[in-house]
Amino acid sequence: MSDQKNLIVAIALSVAILLGFQFFYEVPRTEQQQAEQARQLAASGTQTPGPEATSDPLKPGPDAPASGSAEAPAATAESAMAASPRVAINSPRLHGSIALRGARIDDLTLADYHVTVEKQSPEITLLSPVGSANPYYAEFGWTPEPGSDVKVPTSRTLWQAEGGPLTPASPLKLTWDNGEGLRFERVVALDRQYMFTVKDSVVNYGEEPVTLYPYGLVSRHGMPKTVGFYILHEGFLGVFNEKLLEEKYDDIAEDGRVRESSNDGWLGITDKYWLTALVPSQGEHFEGSFRHSPAGEKFQADYLKDAVTVPAGASAETTNRLFAGAKEVGVLEGYEDSLGIQRFDLAIDWGWFYFLTKPIFYALDYIYGVVGNFGLAIIILVIAIKIVFLPLAHKSYVSMSKMKNLQPEMMKLRERYGEDRAKLNQEMMGLYKKEKVNPASGCLPILLQIPVFFALYKVLFVSIEMRHQPFYGWISDLSAPDPTNIFTAFGMIPWDAPSFLHLGIWPLLMGVSMFLQQKLNPQPVDPMQARIFLIMPIMFTFLLASFPAGLVIYWTCNNLLSMGQQWLIMHRMKVKKT
Known part of the structure; x- marks a missing residue:
């Protein structure tokens, strides 16, 4: 021959x-995955009630340790939602609410996508509050410089809302006063797709200047279930200085933390079809990190911007964005063009044959x-x-x-x-x-x-x-x-x-x-x-x-x-x- x-x-x-x-390394069939997700959704409403979890995220402070407190058993979805007053989110593509305690975006479903091909099946749940079966949320705020006793909002802070519900036509304003000379204001806007714009401002009506660091984080509790196939990345990802960085959950759990410094880009957590990504103001320096805490099994993507000093009698403002939705090519590329988000289309794992795919x-x-x-x-x-x-x-x-x-x-x-x-x-x-x-x-x-x-x-x-x-x-x-x-x-x-x-x-x-x-x-x-x-x-x-x-x-x-x-x-x- x-x-x-x-x-x-x-x-x-x-x-x-x-x-x-x-x-030989069989991927679980789509039908099995859908059935399992449906069972989880059903189970989230029938589990034994428990006390409210402490739910502190891993604060992205200048030298914050990768630590976290263990959490209480998962409560029912209803009791987890009832743990905080809420303002509804209503848009053509997103349903949910913002928790006024902590001002977290922690309740979000995708109106256009269902668990199975049946239109009567539940909508895909993307974000869930602490106390539910699978806590997953986004949070923005300010952290003081090390050694400072400045009182800033925390996950337990109860914000006051002006207006609501949050819709593409009506932003939501939140305020909180620390009673010590600082007033924190937040305006949350939502477009008709999947992008939240969060404008945070600090008004210093005290007599001394204060120095604060703006931050944003996405936290996910428990080891997420992934497709587990070698051609697909699920876990942490981000673009820093025009370079894509991907990290698996297991690797971050083993290493504890990965840090990147950049002046542009984005970072977050991705599933096969869904993405929750933080988008700092492009052109501003930030320190991004992917981290894990074994206490409570928390995975977190976060960024910390440079320090902002607010003189007495003055104010400061920072703008943050959050993408939470489906990884649709046209939507991602639209944001890449309109907001200047670098290589946002790489949120989709196009693979080695990118030039063909x-x-x-x-x-x-x-x-x-x-x-x-x-x-x-x-x-x-x-x-x-x-x-x-x-x-x-x-x-x-x-x-x-x-x-x-x-x-x-x-x-x-x-x-x-x-x-x-x-x-x-x-x-x-x-x-x-x-x-x-x-x-x-x-x-x-x-x-x-x-x-x-x-x-x-x-x-x-x-x-x-x-x-x-x-x-x-x-x-x-x-x-x-x-x-x-x-x-x-x-x-x-x-x-x-x-x-x-x-x-x-x-x-x-x-x-x-x-x-x-x-x-x-x-x-x-x-x-x-x-x-x-x-x-x-x-x-x-x-x-x-x-x-x-x-x-x-x-x-x-x-x-x-x-x-x-x-x-x-x-x-x-x-x-x-x-």
Whole structure:
């Protein structure tokens, strides 16, 4: 067998191993994750009530230790909400409230997104108060310089509200007086998307100047549940001096703290689809950090701005922003342009093939805007990619057709020199040279499409725009695996099949199309190689059964188009059927 044939086998097996990583390190199915989240939402309203947690965050002071107090058992969602007076948040895309005790933004749900594909399922809960099942909140404020006894607002401070509810048309004003010469004022505004603007001011009506540090923090209690897949980052992230920094929860829990200094950028905590990010005023220096406290299992992203000295009889103001919502490409890029937030689009984990992933997303999104269905957009994208690669693919299929015509000659050489491998390879290469055939040319289109395949996989996996997008028939979510299963007769057999026996209709169609396409290719001379090639469609069928349905549709349509093109070329060249 020629070295070129070995190369083809090596490439094919390498692709299989890469795809098989997901099979052996299986990601929990989307349906299971959604069901678990629904159970958590239901459980948050039925747990045993407990006392109010102390809930002090890890203050981002100049030399604040990474410490925190242990918290009380989780109370019901209702009792956690009732622990503080609240002002409602009502916008087209966000629902929730601000706690007047501590002035925290700690109650937020996403109006446009639900736990499952069913519209009647609960809205996605992003932020929750201390005392609930999964505390997660944002806080802004002032911290005094070390050694100072200046009284500043804390998590227990009860602010006074003027107005409410908070809507895009009506900001909310909060005030608190420390009774010692300082009045703290806050104006919270919310746009029609996911951005809060928080303007904090300090009025010094005392007789002495005071020095304070503005800060912002996002705190999350408990080890968050993540998808746990190697191609997706969940945890801390931020952009400091135009460079992206990503840190996993486990790494911060082990190291305790990571610090970065910058004059621009942002930082926060990300999930697969959701982001809570602090955005300091661009152009102002700040010290950012990611930290963890084992007491209460707290994870926190925070920043501390430079000291502000407020003379007696004067005031000072600082502006902070908070993004809390879905990682929609258009929204993130809109903020990047309008607010000058550096590289805000990197909140989405585009991956190694960033240069391909984003263009593929733009192409799909544009086509979707025309046809109104992401499944159709994927099929049209396949056709467009085939057109782009048409000259190269044509040359490859012509070469493979010539190879197929050479099968009888190759078999004769094998019968003649089968025991002499060196002589057989020499004669094979002579035959290829004589007939002007390159046996490795068929690999080139596959090699070129591998990055496109993985880039499309990334788009389907991380883009919120693809979440819960239906196709025709039984596919209700292109970002999830095909829900059908031939081993349960599509639900007629009451059997909870193991995950490796979950095989839907689209993966089966993909496997059949791959098998038929292989039949059009030159058949391997070596029996062992022929058996490997025969097994590959079966292996890929089961591997892709756990992949997003949109990706399987892409692969199936690509196979069918390739078969059609190859058949036409073979018919034109009068290739003999074998």
